[in-house]
Amino acid sequence: MPISPYIDVILPLPLAGSFTYALPMAMGEQVSVGSRVIVPFGRKKFYTGIVQGFSPAAPKEYEVKEALCVLDSHPVVRHPQLKLWEWMSDYYLCSIGDVYKAAVPTGLKIESETRFEANPDFDAEDASTLPERELLIWQLLQTKGKLEAKEIEKETGFRSVPTLMQRLVERGAAIVSETIVDKYRPKREKYARIAFARADEEALRAAFAAVKGAKKQEMLLMTLLQLSGFTRAGVPVAEVTQQELLDKAQATTTILKALVDKGLVERYTKEVSRFAASQAAVSPLPALSDAQSEALRQIHSSFKDKQTVLLHGVTSSGKTEIYAHLIDYVLSQGMQALYLVPEIALTTQLTARLRAIFGDRLLIYHSKFTDNERVEIWRRLLRGNEPCVVVGARSAIFLPFAKLGLCIVDEEHDQSYKQFDPAPRYNARDCAIMLAHMHGGKTLLGSATPAVETYYKALSGKYGLVSLLERYKGATQPEIEIVDMAKAAKKKAIDASFADTTIAAVRQAVRDGQQAIVFHNRRGFAPMARCGKCQYVPKCQYCDVSLTYHKRANSLVCHYCGASYPLPETCPVCGEAAIDVVGYGTERIEDEVDRIFPEAKSLRMDLDTTRNKNSYENLIDQFSQRKADILVGTQMVTKGLDFGGVSVVAVVNADNIINFPDFRSAERAFCILEQVSGRAGRRDIPGHVLIQTRTPEHPVIQHVQAHDYLAFYTAEIEERRVFSYPPFTRLIYIRLKHRDERELDEIASLYADRLRQLFGNRVQGPAKPPVARVQSLFIRQIMLKVELNASMPKVKQILRDLYAHLRSTTPTLRSLILQYDVDPY
Ligand code: ADP
Ligand code: ZN
Numbered sequence: 001m002p003i004s005p006y007i008d009v010i011l012p013l014p015l016a017g018s019f020t021y022a023l024p025m026a027m028g029e030q031v032s033v034g035s036r037v038i039v040p041f042g043r044k045k046f047y048t049g050i051v052q053g054f055s056p057a058a059p060k061e062y063e064v065k066e067a068l069c070v071l072d073s074h075p076v077v078r079h080p081q082l083k084l085w086e087w088m089s090d091y092y093l094c095s096i097g098d099v100y101k102a103a104v105p106t107g108l109k110i111e112s113e114t115r116f117e118a119n120p121d122f123d124a125e126d127a128s129t130l131p132e133r134e135l136l137i138w139q140l141l142q143t144k145g146k147l148e149a150k151e152i153e154k155e156t157g158f159r160s161v162p163t164l165m166q167r168l169v170e171r172g173a174a175i176v177s178e179t180i181v182d183k184y185r186p187k188r189e190k191y192a193r194i195a196f197a198r199a200d201e202e203a204l205r206a207a208f209a210a211v212k213g214a215k216k217q218e219m220l221l222m223t224l225l226q227l228s229g230f231t232r233a234g235v236p237v238a239e240v241t242q243q244e245l246l247d248k249a250q251a252t253t254t255i256l257k258a259l260v261d262k263g264l265v266e267r268y269t270k271e272v273s274r275f276a277a278s279q280a281a282v283s284p285l286p287a288l289s290d291a292q293s294e295a296l297r298q299i300h301s302s303f304k305d306k307q308t309v310l311l312h313g314v315t316s317s318g319k320t321e322i323y324a325h326l327i328d329y330v331l332s333q334g335m336q337a338l339y340l341v342p343e344i345a346l347t348t349q350l351t352a353r354l355r356a357i358f359g360d361r362l363l364i365y366h367s368k369f370t371d372n373e374r375v376e377i378w379r380r381l382l383r384g385n386e387p388c389v390v391v392g393a394r395s396a397i398f399l400p401f402a403k404l405g406l407c408i409v410d411e412e413h414d415q416s417y418k419q420f421d422p423a424p425r426y427n428a429r430d431c432a433i434m435l436a437h438m439h440g441g442k443t444l445l446g447s448a449t450p451a452v453e454t455y456y457k458a459l460s461g462k463y464g465l466v467s468l469l470e471r472y473k474g475a476t477q478p479e480i481e482i483v484d485m486a487k488a489a490k491k492k493a494i495d496a497s498f499a500d501t502t503i504a505a506v507r508q509a510v511r512d513g514q515q516a517i518v519f520h521n522r523r524g525f526a527p528m529a530r531c532g533k534c535q536y537v538p539k540c541q542y543c544d545v546s547l548t549y550h551k552r553a554n555s556l557v558c559h560y561c562g563a564s565y566p567l568p569e570t571c572p573v574c575g576e577a578a579i580d581v582v583g584y585g586t587e588r589i590e591d592e593v594d595r596i597f598p599e600a601k602s603l604r605m606d607l608d609t610t611r612n613k614n615s616y617e618n619l620i621d622q623f624s625q626r627k628a629d630i631l632v633g634t635q636m637v638t639k640g641l642d643f644g645g646v647s648v649v650a651v652v653n654a655d656n657i658i659n660f661p662d663f664r665s666a667e668r669a670f671c672i673l674e675q676v677s678g679r680a681g682r683r684d685i686p687g688h689v690l691i692q693t694r695t696p697e698h699p700v701i702q703h704v705q706a707h708d709y710l711a712f713y714t715a716e717i718e719e720r721r722v723f724s725y726p727p728f729t730r731l732i733y734i735r736l737k738h739r740d741e742r743e744l745d746e747i748a749s750l751y752a753d754r755l756r757q758l759f760g761n762r763v764q765g766p767a768k769p770p771v772a773r774v775q776s777l778f779i780r781q782i783m784l785k786v787e788l789n790a791s792m793p794k795v796k797q798i799l800r801d802l803y804a805h806l807r808s809t810t811p812t813l814r815s816l817i818l819q820y821d822v823d824p825y
Helices: 025-030 079-091 096-103 132-144 149-156 161-170 201-211 215-228 242-249 253-261 290-303 319-332 344-361 371-383 394-398 428-438 452-459 485-490 500-511 586-596 615-624 665-677 699-705 709-722 741-762 792-809 811-815
Strands: 006-010 019-022 036-040 046-055 115-118 174-176 187-194 265-272 308-313 336-340 362-365 389-392 404-410 442-447 464-468 479-484 515-519 528-531 548-550 555-557 579-582 602-605 630-633 646-651 688-693 730-738 763-767 777-786 817-822
Touching (some): 006 036, 019 036, 079 096, 079 428, 096 394, 115 149, 115 161, 132 149, 132 161, 132 174, 149 161, 161 174, 174 371, 187 215, 201 215, 215 242, 215 253, 242 253, 290 308, 290 464, 308 452, 319 336, 319 344, 319 389, 336 394, 336 428, 344 389, 344 615, 362 371, 389 394, 394 428, 428 442, 452 464, 452 709, 479 485, 479 500, 479 699, 500 515, 500 646, 528 548, 586 602, 602 615, 646 665, 665 688, 665 699, 688 699, 730 741, 741 763, 741 777, 741 811, 792 811
Parallel strands (some): 308 442, 308 464, 336 404, 362 389, 515 630, 602 630, 646 688
Antiparallel strands (some): 036 046, 115 174, 187 265, 528 579, 548 555, 730 817, 763 777
């Protein structure tokens, strides 16, 4: 029974609110909240929208159009998910369409511009089973290659192209075209089986008679009987792939075809999951140490009256093992769990550990997956409600869980949980807490260096707090040595970017058969090029930043927009051949390491060496199996990785990390330094960390040396209180972007003035951010500090109204881009 003739539909567009469509009578029965519908929007465009609800009446402001069709009778977006979307759109001041866009894979939200191609795994034989119109489209794709949905519409004249495409994708005949190199598609495998009943001995005899004299056919038949265990009573018949069969029997498809034609063998095709690692669980849960068991007990008891609990466990205390126990508990209650990690590298390391415990109840999800792979995980979660645990990076919060009992956010302090661009600019940690809440589940935050806001909430009783302050098996905290680079320079005890002390420690580790990690937070070869004569520094044409020299690519690259330029041979300003590169990036550090330690093998892990899908896995495997001695890397190597052989960690330049113009710089520096130190001495060998700096007396460095989180926190929270920064207020950055700097300055000050009329001294700015132009757009930033108990929907409404008002009165505002960043990180 249709509840109402109108539906409210969320469209993947950055427009406020949802849109009302009329529901044709015939479609009424099939629609529910969360279903996908195809609707027209704008001139000759269609989108896949999500039904947000039913509307009793047509809106008066615009003429209501009819929805074209309903794609699913079962919702693709479940109720708690929709609730999360609504919350995100309110809290992060974005449209619900922005959230939808980020949340759902392209393959589930086909629109006019979606490009398709034929799936090469799908052949003419498969195609013969397609209905007529689908077959025509498939043939079109075969001959024309990639086509947009609207082009297919034009070529065929069919009116229901989106629906047809959806079906073709579901049948594995077409795939959504992606630009990603390492593309994956629904995987289809061909199989062969005996065509008569197992019990039919008569038929078996007849079969052999039928191939008598044809040696190769007889051989093939025998092989199939054997491989499938067809004649072995009591064992189920096994599936045999065509490939395996032909390989074993050393036969060709022609011979197989002969058997098919004689009616003895059948061929069939099946879509196999590429995630069908289908391993059964092999390991029991790890037995916990006394300290770990006590922490687990406290977490359970804390969950009785807190929705969120912080586990403050020092590095290598065995947080992962505690998580495993909690996950196991949740699964045994018939519920699902989400395990968030900040880096894809960590999913790689965890997969092996957790696969052994949870078998194929473990799913992985992150941004290196192609759209096709994401669709497959969505479908799996939509199909069944069975208990499973998903390990993933931040986008995993969007998956369609049926009954989420627990969210774990590991390394909850980590910056990579924050999505910076595009909208929604959200923090996956905070969304995970909301998501668990929407499901009536719990959240466990884990960290050795909790975010200041998180620890504050734990101390004030909003979150539960459980501390685990000893390393597993009594491993000691690594010893931290502060290397004063100014002093070393004076004594000439420096080679390139390394002090002699650091070199000696790394050399000793390698000599003793142990491993070392060298951490540096800049990628590329050198962060800057410069003319030695006139000091001219080449900058990006589109952004206000100096260019990084990449030696392997032999070019200058902008790390903000990706533009690349040749390294000039002569200075374009003074004409001298004096252009040189200045400073150190990981690429150069790796070269230095190879020169200084010729006896050692090195690896590098940074954005540039991990672009391919499996590169993380390869690097981590090689280093864990001790095929290399020294791992050079950026932030990626600091987070949560567990290598048993590492005894030495060297931080090339701590000053880079400490001197960052931001209220969070001390917190960030403490986390990074403490975390990278935590990679050393994780088993029986003691760890040794060398931190190179020119400001050895800096309080952050002192706190890290003492491994004293509480001392760091106590100093930091006082600063935040005095200057009214989070957690004492909520920050919102309003970023204004424009092509014309003069116009931007005018608009920005006008905007800030109006804001001040509304919000008073809660407004600061406009100010130039550290990088004040990116991709040809100038940027200004206004900071808004609102009280913690302020209603975000209200703030959003005020900001929306102000923008609408200014737009209608100030024509230059039309080319302004306005972005809100709530809880900037
Ligand atoms: P954290 O996440 O707290 O840094 P991990 O969970 O990675 O620590 O544990 C550190 C190391 O100690 C890992 O190699 C882990 O396998 C081992 N470990 C910790 N707890 C146990 C346990 N209960 N049983 C066996 N090994 C453990
Ligand atoms: Zn640029």
